[in-house]
Amino acid sequence: MFDFFLNVIGRDMGIDLGTANTLVFVKGKGIVLDEPSIVAINKDTNRILAVGKEAKRMVGRTPGNIVAIRPLRDGVISDFETTEKMLRYFIQKVHKNVAFARPRIIMCVPSGITAVERKAVIEATEQAGARAAYIIEEPLAAAIGADLPVNEPTGSMIVDIGGGTSEVAVISLGGIVVSQSLRIGGDEMDEAITYFLKKEHNLLIGERSAEKVKIEIGSAFPLENEEKLEINGRDLVTGLPKTIIITSQQIRKALEKTIADIVNSVIEVLDVTPPELASDIMKRGIVLSGGGALLKGLTERVSRETHCPVYLANDPLASVALGAGKCAEDFATLKRYLKYAKH
Numbered sequence: 001m002f003d004f005f006l007n008v009i010g011r012d013m014g015i016d017l018g019t020a021n022t023l024v025f026v027k028g029k030g031i032v033l034d035e036p037s038i039v040a041i042n043k044d045t046n047r048i049l050a051v052g053k054e055a056k057r058m059v060g061r062t063p064g065n066i067v068a069i070r071p072l073r074d075g076v077i078s079d080f081e082t083t084e085k086m087l088r089y090f091i092q093k094v095h096k097n098v099a100f101a102r103p104r105i106i107m108c109v110p111s112g113i114t115a116v117e118r119k120a121v122i123e124a125t126e127q128a129g130a131r132a133a134y135i136i137e138e139p140l141a142a143a144i145g146a147d148l149p150v151n152e153p154t155g156s157m158i159v160d161i162g163g164g165t166s167e168v169a170v171i172s173l174g175g176i177v178v179s180q181s182l183r184i185g186g187d188e189m190d191e192a193i194t195y196f197l198k199k200e201h202n203l204l205i206g207e208r209s210a211e212k213v214k215i216e217i218g219s220a221f222p223l224e225n226e227e228k229l230e231i232n233g234r235d236l237v238t239g240l241p242k243t244i245i246i247t248s249q250q251i252r253k254a255l256e257k258t259i260a261d262i263v264n265s266v267i268e269v270l271d272v273t274p275p276e277l278a279s280d281i282m283k284r285g286i287v288l289s290g291g292g293a294l295l296k297g298l299t300e301r302v303s304r305e306t307h308c309p310v311y312l313a314n315d316p317l318a319s320v321a322l323g324a325g326k327c328a329e330d331f332a333t334l335k336r337y338l339k340y341a342k343h
Helices: 001-009 080-094 115-127 138-145 186-201 207-217 250-272 275-284 298-306 319-329 331-337
Strands: 013-017 021-026 030-036 041-042 045-051 066-069 104-109 132-137 157-163 166-174 175-183 228-235 239-245 286-289 310-312 338-342
Touching: 013 080, 013 138, 013 319, 021 080, 021 319, 030 319, 041 080, 041 286, 045 080, 045 115, 104 115, 104 138, 104 250, 104 319, 115 132, 132 138, 132 319, 138 157, 138 166, 138 175, 138 286, 157 175, 157 250, 157 275, 166 250, 166 275, 175 250, 175 286, 186 207, 186 239, 186 250, 207 228, 207 239, 207 250, 250 298, 286 298, 298 310, 319 331
Parallel strands: 013 104, 104 132, 157 286, 286 310
Antiparallel strands: 013 021, 021 030, 041 045, 041 066, 132 338, 157 166, 166 175, 228 239
16 A cells, blocks of 8 residues: 555655756655756747757757757756756656655755755755755765765765766765765866867867767876877868877876866865864775766766875766765655755
8 A cells, every 4th residue: 555655646756857868766666767968948938858868869950940968057046947847757657657646855056056946956856846956065975875884983085076066075974064066077088179169170079079089089187098089070160071099198188187176176175174073084984975976087087186095986987876866765764954045
């Protein structure tokens, strides 16, 4: 009977509403959805044509009347109406057999967002069909998802590098002691690659190509075997298609400023961390999570500049969603981590 009731109202969910991807964790089922945070809209009719993976395939390939929108920018909602429609679509996709699912939802937000931005997330979640919307800060969710001992009186440091934001936080006794939220992440890296190729090679490439370059040959630290990649784009001088070969050294140079900003943020947070907690971090190390943490050589770079051991979370891409999911699984015990709740 209880299961039937759960299925009618919808099971509790944890959602990592990211700039690049949205992950949905459903209580009792784990992560059931991982799709790009993109919506394709017909401008003439204002109708949604595709959401998620389907919409991402359309990026850079749409006719004039169709536009592919990313409704989140720098980890916060930049297009309220589209975000709400996207959330509603994802909730209904997850609860496909439930006509009027009204689950309790835990949303992950950057630690640096304003009260207005936080209110927008809650309103979008409620309008998308939540019976109650709760919020957890991303670094805390990432630390819970990465199985760090957040409850203990020891210092744990998490660096979560997402698509639009990078979060650096020291956590102890269930709370964030020191943190910094930067509005830079994977998107900034893609833009840096696009700008570099435009400036140095007069080559214009699309969003997806820039992401491919970052994933395949991007790095934050010299590689043992430097790599090369053939890339196609449009020659800005002739307007014709053009192919060039680029090296991992060139892309490392392009990414340098973004990576330096993230590393400096880690150093600044360590600098203001209480000495007892700083010594814990020296022993236990720093954990990197988020898609940006997968950049080659980033653990070595952070380790070299902070003189601390640095590790990658077990599942960097899913850490934040897993943390929100654990709160959904054990709501009564972990409710205290939900900084802001509205019924």
